Amino acid sequence: MQNNREVPLREQNIVLIGFMGVGKTTIGSHLARKLYRDFVDIDQEIEQEYNMPTTEIFKTYGEQRFREIEKEHILKLCSNTRLKIISVGGGAFLQEEVKQACLASSIVFFLDLNWNSWKDRLKMLIDTRPNLQSKTLEEIEELFHSRQNIYAVNHSKIDTDQLDAEEVADYIIQTLNLGWELYEPTRGLN
Template sequence: MKVDHESLGRTLVFIGFMGVGKTTVGELVADRLDVPFKDSDEEIVKAFDEMTIPEIFHTYGEQAFRNKEKETILQLIDAEKQVLSLGGGAFMQEAVRQKCLEEAVVIFLDMTFAAWKERFPELISSRPLLQTKSMAEIETLFAERRSLYDAHHIRVLTDEITPEEAAEQIFQSLEKLDR
């Protein structure tokens, strides 16, 4: 069965470490399905009157950000069928993880740490958690989060493929899930 917006039964949720391409690939998938695309981080920024995520962390703290993140994601999962990209730490929250696994199709964009490190220079300015950690601490965080990401419906290793190839692998996996 070909997957399209009529056959999409549930929201697709993209998870993975910061900077792995969840937004890029998610937008490609949403375009092809002709469904809305939402990025949970962008929705949180809107809720904080367009403050950047680093500004939210600095002004209100990580806990305030995580609380708004959980509230936002739970509302988005209950909304119309769509493609949703979660911030890298969102899946750490049990309520978010459970809701996504029960009511959505969770797609884990995986990447090795070696491949991720190549992206680090372009990520650091917009990721508050990266700005205060050593590379060893980031690698530990990467491993901790990766163990949470193991709860998923579809996994795509993105190290050596383009976003378009990742999207195609997702569609092939969705068709298999649909059978």
């Protein structure tokens, strides 16, 4: 858990990555509450800016435009902010510039989930995730596996299979505390 930005490790933004539906938004909001930090969900920010759901943004402006806006939002946060918990969209790390900016400026947690657990969530996700629509289950599985390589470089990977969202947030906090103490130890009381 080490990166190269000037901002002290304890103040760096925390970025959550992983495939659609692994829990970035849910876990991110628990994490923000527990750490008394602001939570930023990039998909929600873009939806607010366009005043329409992601599915409509994809239909009206296309995925390419969505990716450009997504990149703008993330790069701005990486260069101008600290102490935020940021949930980025499942496809954000497809853009190398986004990936490099997050890795250089923030602590990046990859939320991992195996395919068998993930596919039980598909029904909850399909209406709001355009990149899952008009695909067979086999095609979604292929997308799931092909996306894993964009998440492979991270500062910490969390296996979320056996944990509920709150437990994952607690696990991330434990990991952070270990890393912070290791790289930026607090002084003893005397």
